[in-house]
Amino acid sequence: MILSGRDYLESIRDGRTIYVGGEQIKDATTHPAFRGAAQTFAAIYDLKASPELRDEMTFEEGGERFSMHYLQPRTQEDLRRRHRAHRRITDFTLGLMGRTPDTVASSITGMTLAREVFERPGGYADNLENIYRHMRRNDVFCTYAIVPPQGARSKEFYNNKVRQPALQVTAEDDRGVTLNGMKMLATSAAYAHEVLIGNVMPLDAARRKEAITCVIPLNLPGLSLWARRPFNRSGEAEFDAPLTARYDESDCMLVFKDVHVPWEKVIVHDDAELSRNIYHHTPAHVIANHQCMVRFSTKMRTFLGMANLITRATGAHEIPAVREVLGRLAAAEAGFSAMVAGQIENYEKVGDSGVMYGRRELYGAIHWAMEQHSAIIDTLRELMGGGHFQFPADIGILQNEELAETFQELWASGAISAVDRMRVFKFAWDLIGSDLASRATSYEKFFVGPAFAVRNYNFIYTPWDRFSSSIEDAMARYDAPMPLGIAAQ
Numbered sequence: 001m002i003l004s005g006r007d008y009l010e011s012i013r014d015g016r017t018i019y020v021g022g023e024q025i026k027d028a029t030t031h032p033a034f035r036g037a038a039q040t041f042a043a044i045y046d047l048k049a050s051p052e053l054r055d056e057m058t059f060e061e062g063g064e065r066f067s068m069h070y071l072q073p074r075t076q077e078d079l080r081r082r083h084r085a086h087r088r089i090t091d092f093t094l095g096l097m098g099r100t101p102d103t104v105a106s107s108i109t110g111m112t113l114a115r116e117v118f119e120r121p122g123g124y125a126d127n128l129e130n131i132y133r134h135m136r137r138n139d140v141f142c143t144y145a146i147v148p149p150q151g152a153r154s155k156e157f158y159n160n161k162v163r164q165p166a167l168q169v170t171a172e173d174d175r176g177v178t179l180n181g182m183k184m185l186a187t188s189a190a191y192a193h194e195v196l197i198g199n200v201m202p203l204d205a206a207r208r209k210e211a212i213t214c215v216i217p218l219n220l221p222g223l224s225l226w227a228r229r230p231f232n233r234s235g236e237a238e239f240d241a242p243l244t245a246r247y248d249e250s251d252c253m254l255v256f257k258d259v260h261v262p263w264e265k266v267i268v269h270d271d272a273e274l275s276r277n278i279y280h281h282t283p284a285h286v287i288a289n290h291q292c293m294v295r296f297s298t299k300m301r302t303f304l305g306m307a308n309l310i311t312r313a314t315g316a317h318e319i320p321a322v323r324e325v326l327g328r329l330a331a332a333e334a335g336f337s338a339m340v341a342g343q344i345e346n347y348e349k350v351g352d353s354g355v356m357y358g359r360r361e362l363y364g365a366i367h368w369a370m371e372q373h374s375a376i377i378d379t380l381r382e383l384m385g386g387g388h389f390q391f392p393a394d395i396g397i398l399q400n401e402e403l404a405e406t407f408q409e410l411w412a413s414g415a416i417s418a419v420d421r422m423r424v425f426k427f428a429w430d431l432i433g434s435d436l437a438s439r440a441t442s443y444e445k446f447f448v449g450p451a452f453a454v455r456n457y458n459f460i461y462t463p464w465d466r467f468s469s470s471i472e473d474a475m476a477r478y479d480a481p482m483p484l485g486i487a488a489q
């Protein structure tokens with residue numbers, strides 16, 4: 001099934017519990033601080049459902065149609081098809097939404113390509129298969145919370161001196177498990193249908209009750225979503241905060257109080273090692289993070305477009321030193337695009353019949369994005385000068401005839417009207433300076449885990465011996481005659 005935007009909005013009015021500070025939100029699709037992003041997710045569903053994009057955004061299997069992010073890749077062309085569908089969604093959202101319906105769906109799809117990983121006492125391979133089929137049949141938007149809360153690291157918690165806050169199984173019965181505790185940090189939880197709960201970081205064997213990995217609806221009794229401050233709480237006009245109005249996807253801590261999860265929704269239980277392996281011994285991490293890198297590559301293009309508009313609005317576009325800065329940004333974007341394309345070019349086989357994106361290019365790209373994002377933002381900030389701060393507080397200025405006349409006269413520049421210039425700077429500020437932009441800077445540093453973990457993936461997947469052996473071969477040939485072909489040149 002392919003959900004329409006309208007059906008999607010209806011389906012997330014499911015009675016879930018969302019707290020914003022002390023306020024409980026009844027319906028995220030109509031609440032002023034949440035409805036903008038809800039509309040954007042609905043528009044993504046409509047995009048997927050549009051007849052013109054049918055072959056690009058969906059695939060057919062057994063007489064049914066499913067969203068492309070549920071396609072199990074068997075060939076390089078399948079990887080390309082998945083890539084094109086991700087690109088269509090990231091282009092639509094300018095690369096500014098991290099957790100769209102195609103992210104975690106890709107993770108679950110990746111897990112199904114290595115079912116054997118789950119075939120041991122703590123794994124539930126059949127449940128995984130059924131969950132995958134349920135998700136694609138119902139076009140489910142799933143997010144994840146796969147990190148323990150920071151507070152769970154203190155020695156007092158380990159020594160059981162105070163209550164352990166990390167989510168764990170506190171009881172089991174014939175029907176399932178009971179969960180208590182907290183999980184960090186589900187982006188888009190206010191808008192998704194379901195959430196994957198698990199552990200992407202290594203878990204000590206002694207903490208096996210925390211190993212619980214399951215995919216559950218966000219409206220289960222006892223589960224509450226504690227949202228960070230929404231950025232459009234004051235309901236600013238779209239002109240004044242265009243990205244905040246549409247793309248604030250929310251981040252929620254998930255609090256479990258005696259939440260009962262049926263066995264059918266469990267994919268790992270009581271196996272600390274497996275709870276992490278399912279991301280790295282299957283293509284789950286790779287296939288999901290390819291989507292993230294397509295998104296970042298689209299975001300790089302948004303940055304380039306903005307740099308162009310800003311410098312035209314400041315009048316500095318043709319200054320040689322400024323062109324040099326733009327050229328440097330353009331080179332970075334082209335290089336990053338190539339890293340993403342390389343993930344398809346150097347694809348890898350999975351088992352007998354699956355494929356996934358090339359890991360060296362993937363983890364190299366993730367690391368590059370994580371390290372360079374802040375510097376790129378800073379470059380844009382520098383290009384913008386004090387531009388944003390010279391404009392009136394909001395576009396309400398036009399309601400006052402006298403002020404509007406002065407504004408239109410003095411803030412225009414050459415052929416660009418005052419309002420058009422203000423539109424560019426408001427957009428630019430929301431991209432690089434607002435609360436939403438600042439949150440994105442943290443997101444780009446941490447969404448895939450901490451930097452030391454990403455460097456570790458890069459270390460692990462590098463063929464060090466192959467690279468060293470060409471040096472060793474060269475050293476071994478020091479006193480040998482040059483091979484004929486080379487000596488003749």
Ligand SMILES: Cc1cc2nc3c(=O)[nH]c(=O)nc-3n(C[C@H](O)[C@H](O)[C@H](O)COP(=O)(O)OP(=O)(O)OC[C@H]3O[C@@H](n4cnc5c(N)ncnc54)[C@H](O)[C@@H]3O)c2cc1C
Nearest residue numbers: 144145146147150184185186187442443446447449450452
């Ligand atoms: C905006 C945002 C959205 C997020 N969305 C999601 C989501 O949807 N789902 C989800 O599961 N998670 C999400 N996360 C959480 C994310 O996965 C974690 O923030 C990330 O794994 C880092 O963990 P941490 O925040 O506990 O930081 P820590 O692990 O506490 O790291 C913080 C810093 O401490 C230092 N440090 C800590 N340990 C070490 C070490 N061993 N070696 C060296 N330095 C160390 C480093 O400087 C590191 O940067 C999100 C985070 C953010 C900021």
